[in-house]
């Protein structure tokens with residue numbers, strides 16, 4: 719009997735090419751340790767480190783990670799995650815339109831996948847996005863970075879229930895991404911039936927993905943401290959503070975607040991297609 723193979727992806731990761739702490743190698747290695755089959759480094763405006771991650775993963779098939787070249791693009795209506803199908807067609811923000819609808823159009827011409835990240839972030843609300851929502855492929859029903867804010871998360875991301883209604887109404891795939899700027903890669907994940915970047919793209923187009931919070935592999939405070947000390951030695955005091963400032967303390971609050979009763983949290987925050 720044939721068994722269905724499920725894989726997991728984290729499609730929204732920041733590296734030190736923008737406001738993240740890790741470089742492409744560290745991200746791919748950590749993703750491998752955490753059992754992620756597909757990742758995308760999606761820095762603000764630049765594909766530099768994302769392209770490096772793509773090549774590094776390709777040169778190290780033993781790690782079992784495929785890296786898609788992606789970008790977090792700032793549009794006039796808010797951020798957009800663009801995942802390029804063809805590395806030769808990958809673009810940074812300076813070569814993409816700033817108008818939301820035009821950016822989605824151009825991305826789709828290149829067969830890129832378009833994901834709406836952290837819907838409702840920073841009081842902008844989801845409303846400005848609504849006219850273009852139907853043109854996207856997926857929406858982050860779970861964003862790890864927002865959940866990391868624990869008690870404040872209702873302020874930084876729209877109610878998951880509302881996001882789920884929008885997702886269903888517009889026929890989008892459910893996406894779970896960490897939006898990590900630090901060590902918490904895979905804190906939220908996209909699960910799909912199939913393998914590799916191609917299997918993932920197919921599942922997203924068929925809206926056959928599910929999003930979930932991975933509460934079993936969250937980094938501890940001492941993990942952050944270790945990274946901070948390493949970064950201090952390598953880059954100086956600013957990176958030491960940056961490594962800590964990202965959110966280890968807040969994550970601790972989140973763990974007790976949102977992640978503690980794991981079964982309940984999973985029931986509450988897992989959305990099946």
Ligand SMILES: [Zn+2]
Pocket residue numbers: 790797835836
């Ligand atoms: Zn963003």
Ligand SMILES: [Zn+2]
Pocket residue numbers: 730732790835897
């Ligand atoms: Zn982001």
